[in-house]
Amino acid sequence: MKKGFHFYLFCIFFSVVLLLTSCDRFNNDRSFQPSKSKVELTVSAASSLQEVMEAIKVLYIDEEDSNVEIVYNFGSSGSLQQQIEQGAPVDVFISAAAREMNRLQEKSLLLDRTRQDVLTNQIVLIVSKKNDAITRFEDLATAKVDRIALGQPDSVPAGKYAREVLIDRSLLAAVESKAIYSKNVRQVLGYVATNNVDAGIVYRTDAAISPQVKIVAIAPQDSHSPVVYPIAVLGNSSQVEAATDFVEFITGDRARTVFEKYGFSRGAIDSAEQMKTPA
The missing domain is CATH 3.40.190.10 (Periplasmic binding protein-like II)
Structure with missing residues (x-):
């Protein structure tokens, strides 16, 4: 009788331990944590960047932040500039020339201290x-x-x-x-x-x-004048943190390898010069 009773107590004790262990694993397993909501980042970029930016997107989401959904809008730099001036919801702009970025900067449409030259071409x-x-x-x-x-x-x-x-x-x-x-x-x-x-x-x-x-x-x-591709976060971006992180990634070493694979080179960045507002 005692053996049966002891066995019964052992089974109860074992079941409780197993239940507590399972609950602990559940609480610590990241897969059961509520997922963060997706962040949509709109990037307007010059037509000449189509292929390389698609490759950059894959690399960024894979290595940096899978919670960001990047939506591209490709076109001529001039048409993209006009869209931004007319209020299009854009977080990041990459132009194929300084001219279009200068015009946006003159109208105070760029987020301060985010503009820099990122690429050159021939x-x-x-x-x-x-x-x-x-x-x-x-x-x-x-x-x-x-x-x-x-x-x-x-x-x-x-x-x-x-x-x-x-x-x-x-x-x-x-x-x-x-x-x-x-x-x-x-x-x-x-x-x-x-x-x-x-x-x-x-x-x-x-x-x-x-x-x-x-x-x-x-x-x-x-x-001809220097071929440069400037990048900047827009002042009215609704995702400033994600946009700034994306720009930092674009200008970093991991992205450099991808750009060079597609034939682009990285121009030297003179941050002091970039902060000047064109006359």
Whole structure:
């Protein structure tokens, strides 16, 4: 009788210990913790950054914060600037030129002390893979070229840089009548890739993603203003903490490897110069 009673007590004791242990594991298991609500981060970025920014998103969510949902809005830097000026809900802006970022800074639309240059690129002349007639910028002024695709210089930074190169080479007057202006640099690339034009001027990184085109000339750096991609958090961002963290990640070493893989380079950052408001 005593043995049965002792066994009964042992079973009760063991059950209580097992229950308490299970509860403790439940409380300490992170999988049972309430999940944080998703943070949506809207990033407006220049068209030339499409592929690399998708890769950056994967890396950021995997290594940094899986609780952030990044929503991209790609377009010409000028059109993105106008959207922001008109009140579009944007947390982070990455332009393909200082001009558009300067205009937003002049209107006090950037969050103080978040602007910095993050990338550089090169300006190149491209033709279709099978075109062997055009080998240099000077060929644009000859009968070898009937039509050339350029970005709209007022809203597309690549178009602005292209115009500067043509002026530097004294080619603008001869080329203007042949120009087909595009709404963004990817449209220029598409026109050349599909043989709708004889040549186009784009970023080196754009040329690298299309097997239908080839680079025939690289514009000297002193033939145009510096190609820089500035980044900043917007002053009206509803997710300042997440936006600032994303910008820090973009400018860090882990992102550098991804940018270099896609052909971009990292320009030196002079924080003092970046804080100046353009005249």
